[in-house]
Amino acid sequence: xxxxxxxxxxxxxxxxxxxxxxxxxxxxxxxxxxxxxxxxxxxxxxxxxxxxxxxxxxxxxxxxxxxxxxxxxxxxxxxxxxxxxxxxxxxxxxxxxxxxxxxxxxxxxxxxxxxxxxxxxxxxxxxxxxxxxxxxxxxxxxxxxxxxxxxxxxxxxxxxxxxxxxxxxxxxxxxxxxxxxxxxxxxxxxxxxxxxxxxxxxxxxxxxxxxxxxxxxxxxxxxxxxxxxxxxxxxxxxxxxxxxxxxxxxxxxxxxxxxxxxxxxxxxxxxxxxxxx
Ligand SMILES: Nc1ncnc2c1ncn2[C@@H]1O[C@H](COP(=O)(O)OP(=O)(O)OP(=O)(O)O)[C@@H](O)[C@H]1O
Ligand SMILES: [Mg+2]
Numbered sequence: 001x002x003x004x005x006x007x008x009x010x011x012x013x014x015x016x017x018x019x020x021x022x023x024x025x026x027x028x029x030x031x032x033x034x035x036x037x038x039x040x041x042x043x044x045x046x047x048x049x050x051x052x053x054x055x056x057x058x059x060x061x062x063x064x065x066x067x068x069x070x071x072x073x074x075x076x077x078x079x080x081x082x083x084x085x086x087x088x089x090x091x092x093x094x095x096x097x098x099x100x101x102x103x104x105x106x107x108x109x110x111x112x113x114x115x116x117x118x119x120x121x122x123x124x125x126x127x128x129x130x131x132x133x134x135x136x137x138x139x140x141x142x143x144x145x146x147x148x149x150x151x152x153x154x155x156x157x158x159x160x161x162x163x164x165x166x167x168x169x170x171x172x173x174x175x176x177x178x179x180x181x182x183x184x185x186x187x188x189x190x191x192x193x194x195x196x197x198x199x200x201x202x203x204x205x206x207x208x209x210x211x212x213x214x215x216x217x218x219x220x221x222x223x224x225x226x227x228x229x230x231x232x233x234x235x236x237x238x239x240x241x242x243x244x245x246x247x248x249x250x251x252x253x254x255x256x257x258x259x260x261x262x263x264x265x266x267x268x269x270x271x272x273x274x275x276x277x
Contacts, residue, residue: 030084062230
């Protein structure tokens with residue numbers, strides 16, 4: 001089947017706009033992780049090699065417990081690798097880099113701080129200009145549909161609202177890299193779609209480099225430039241798929257043949273591994 005005219009146009013535009021050489025922003029080399037516990041060792045990652053380019057959107061899918069969150073925490077400099085290394089912007093990661101924002105699998109907001117003060121936390125920790133970031137925080141709050149809740153405490157919010165607040169917190173200091181661990185898992189389907197579109201807009205307008213972990217194969221295909229499929233624990237990279245669909249993507253595209261074919265291909269790995277989320 002020949003590609004539709006729309007796809008050809010989109011590809012040509014992409015070629016014209018793309019820089020001659022895309023620079024590698026995140027380099028993951030021979031990365032492994034084994035957790036040492038009282039009950040023995042838990043090997044969680046087999047050697048992983050992966051390059052993520054500046055401005056790229058990479059989604060990671062894989063069975064539960066395969067080491068996705070572990071991979072994210074390693075890239076975020078929150079835990080040390082057992083072997084191998086991660087290099088961000090030419091610098092080896094040995095502590096949490098400044099230019100990274102993180103959305104954890106659960107919102108982890110501080111119970112004694114209001115929504116606004118939780119969102120402003122990275123600004124305080126990094127001692128950035130308060131006034132300009134306060135403006136930014138308020139815009140993010142409006143985008144996330146949290147206006148009116150700035151002075152509430154996390155326990156006064158629903159789970160989905162807490163997670164939206166934690167997404168604002170990851171973006172408030174305008175980091176170059178955003179790491180997201182299942183950020184939309186707790187949201188209802190409609191809000192999740194709205195947040196998907198919003199994340200696509202942020203990526204398009206700001207050129208941020210995004211590493212997103214998700215259990216949703218359609219979400220991965222919808223948002224990403226590349227989808228990384230991980231194998232069961234100890235996880236490694238089972239396959240990488242380029243998502244060659246034109247941008248901006250519309251939710252209706254999920255019904256298109258090319259979209260469905262790619263989603264099916266990604267899903268086939270899960271059946272092959274005898275496990276589906
Ligand atoms: N702090 C820890 N100490 C010991 N073992 C751990 C620790 N954190 C994770 N593990 C183990 O490492 C493996 C990978 O965990 P991880 O949280 O990275 O998986 P995941 O792919 O994110 O799973 P899920 O999709 O359910 O979130 C699991 O077997 C888990 O039990
Ligand atoms: Mg996880």
